Amino acid sequence: MRRLTTILLLNLTLLALAAPMALAQNSGEGAMGEVGDKQVTNAGFILIGAFPLIILLVSLLQWRLDKRKDARKKAVKAAGGDSRWRGGW
Helix, strand or coil, X not given: XXXXXXXXXXXXXXXXXXXXXXXXXXXXXXXXXXXXXXXXXXXXXXXXXXXXXHHHHHHHHHHHHHHHHHHHHHHHHXXXXXXXXXXXX
């Protein structure tokens, strides 16, 4: 399963990297045609805003998962843990 996942991720990465070359025309123009300064600037602003947003969302996801893990640990500890470790005959 791990090998399959690695192969699939590698193939997706290679296809994503090859897509702009496949869409390029003779003069190096992509699917959007000739691109002006305004479009390049707007794309840059989108990237500047997108990266912190992605980092924020992933951090919030990790925080929620850690919170759930801590709650699960506390519930196991409150229940006395595994019966093998309670002691007694």
